[in-house]
Amino acid sequence: MNWKQYFNTSIGKKLIMATTGIFLIVFLVVHCYINAQIFYNDGGTRFNEAAHFMGTNFVIRFVEIGLFGFLIWHMILGLALYNKNKSKRTAYAVNAGNKTSKWYSRSMALLGTLILLFLVIHLRNFWAPNRLSTLTGGEELPLYNMMKEQFQQAWLLAIYLLGVFSLAWHLLHGFYSAFQTFGLCNSRYKDMIRFIGVAFSIIVPIAFASMPIAFFLHLLN
Amino acid sequence: MEHYNMNLTLKVWKQKNCKTKGAFETYQVQNISSEMSFLEMFDILNERLIAEGKEPIAFDHDCREGICGTCSMFINGRAHGPWHQTTTCQLHMREYKDGDTIVVEPWRSHSFPVIKDLVVDRTAFDRIISAGGFISVNTGNAVDANAVLVPKDDADDSFAAASCIGCGACVAACPNASAMLFVSAKVSQLALLPQGRPEATTRALNMVKQMDQEGFGSCTNIGACEAECPKGISLENIARLNREYLGSVFTGKASS
Numbered sequence: 001m002n003w004k005q006y007f008n009t010s011i012g013k014k015l016i017m018a019t020t021g022i023f024l025i026v027f028l029v030v031h032c033y034i035n036a037q038i039f040y041n042d043g044g045t046r047f048n049e050a051a052h053f054m055g056t057n058f059v060i061r062f063v064e065i066g067l068f069g070f071l072i073w074h075m076i077l078g079l080a081l082y083n084k085n086k087s088k089r090t091a092y093a094v095n096a097g098n099k100t101s102k103w104y105s106r107s108m109a110l111l112g113t114l115i116l117l118f119l120v121i122h123l124r125n126f127w128a129p130n131r132l133s134t135l136t137g138g139e140e141l142p143l144y145n146m147m148k149e150q151f152q153q154a155w156l157l158a159i160y161l162l163g164v165f166s167l168a169w170h171l172l173h174g175f176y177s178a179f180q181t182f183g184l185c186n187s188r189y190k191d192m193i194r195f196i197g198v199a200f201s202i203i204v205p206i207a208f209a210s211m212p213i214a215f216f217l218h219l220l221n
Numbered sequence: 222m223e224h225y226n227m228n229l230t231l232k233v234w235k236q237k238n239c240k241t242k243g244a245f246e247t248y249q250v251q252n253i254s255s256e257m258s259f260l261e262m263f264d265i266l267n268e269r270l271i272a273e274g275k276e277p278i279a280f281d282h283d284c285r286e287g288i289c290g291t292c293s294m295f296i297n298g299r300a301h302g303p304w305h306q307t308t309t310c311q312l313h314m315r316e317y318k319d320g321d322t323i324v325v326e327p328w329r330s331h332s333f334p335v336i337k338d339l340v341v342d343r344t345a346f347d348r349i350i351s352a353g354g355f356i357s358v359n360t361g362n363a364v365d366a367n368a369v370l371v372p373k374d375d376a377d378d379s380f381a382a383a384s385c386i387g388c389g390a391c392v393a394a395c396p397n398a399s400a401m402l403f404v405s406a407k408v409s410q411l412a413l414l415p416q417g418r419p420e421a422t423t424r425a426l427n428m429v430k431q432m433d434q435e436g437f438g439s440c441t442n443i444g445a446c447e448a449e450c451p452k453g454i455s456l457e458n459i460a461r462l463n464r465e466y467l468g469s470v471f472t473g474k475a476s477s
């Protein structure tokens with residue numbers, strides 16, 4: 001088989017889902033770390049510095065293209081797999097439900113779609129106008145102040161919380177699942193990976209959620 | 222446990238063959254002993270149907286002691302019924318109470334077409350085994366059993382994988398109708414032993430290729446297979462299959 005065929009089988013596609021997924025997980029860590037600078041509560045000085053670095057560094061710009069590529073690949077392949085898998089049988093009259101598996105493991109496509117909807121709004125609010133401004137020769141936008149302003153709207157906060165909530169459940173399956181796909185979940189590492197996966201799926205979403213909440217409650221100046 | 226009798230309502234899937242559409246049919250069964258097995262209850266129902274001149278319900282069974290894997294029935298949403306690590310023939314009626322309604326469906330997967338009623342065609346599994354579930358051995362006299370040394374742990378893991386009875390409950394239970402647990406068991410039992418190494422770079426590839434060709438779904442690590450497997454085949458086998466596959470991708474010989 002050639003390389004293309006290797007990655008076209010059911011396991012090959014799984015490997016792509018896992019690899020792109022892990023890349024997106026790494027991105028989450030970086031994104032979370034940069035955003036956490038707002039908690040210095042220095043009027044956004046440190047945060048804007050970090051955002052400036054991320055927005056202007058050549059390497060980061062390059063990785064950003066890869067990030068979008070991987071994100072789109074992860075999405076399209078994920079939805080395609082979901083559709084294909086659904087066509088493999090007619091439905092049972094009675095289902096086992098949560099007795100034999102976790103609801104979030106069965107709902108990865110739904111959770112992923114919710115995250116995508118959130119992402120469209122999120123990118124439209126911050127990333128897109130900022131890039132547009134710099135690409136058209138303008139200034140970088142004052143992201144900190146934009147956050148401060150936008151997160152006064154309760155409905156936007158609600159959308160962010162829903163997005164983060166979906167992310168948490170998506171990660172709870174996805175983190176462990178990626179390592180299982182790489183074949184690393186043997187008796188030696190299984191429990192450790194599961195533990196780290198659960199911790200990650202709780203800590204990172206809570207960190208993300210705390211940011212719009214902090215602005216909404218006027219905890220930051 | 223005390224013995225009791227019960228009357229039950231059964232909703233059983235009836236289907237003439239894979240070309241026709243099936244539907245549920247409702248049957249009442251009386252005086253079922255709590256000590257009967259689930260299949261014995263079906264025997265009683267079928268005897269009555271035959272006596273009444275009606276068509277009996279077709280279902281697969283052979284050993285009736287939990288080792289052949291033929292007795293496929295999807296009972297109230299569960300492959301082989303609700304008991305942990307049990308085949309349908311080993312499920313006993315003491316699980317049920319008088320007046321219960323039980324819904325019985327065949328394994329539902331397009332790769333397992335219905336032959337009749339609850340009987341499905343599982344030859345897809347045989348074709349996957351033919352694609353790679355074998356080893357190469359010397360002809361001539363059998364070699365001494367201890368000529369090849371096998372670490373005890375590997376022998377145990379291999380044996381555990383080899384206990385897969387090919388029942389197809391993993392496919393039936395999987396929301397993706399994936400056969401990965403079965404294939405992983407069949408790859409693992411050989412991959413763990415020195416006797417299985419000569420084919421190691423091609424076995425996983427060939428069996429996975431056949432699995433896809435048979436039209437099984439893609440595994441998304443949901444884990445319902447492990448929960449429903451009557452032989453307790455572990456998801457670690459799927460991890461091993463993924464590892465074997467990855468190994469073949471990077472070290473296997475490229476061909477067209």
Ligand code: SF4
Nearest residue numbers: 385386388389391450
């Ligand atoms: S892995 Fe388990 S459920 Fe699947 S065919 Fe083998 S014994 Fe049956």
Ligand code: FES
Nearest residue numbers: 285289290292310
């Ligand atoms: S009849 Fe053989 S396992 Fe049930």
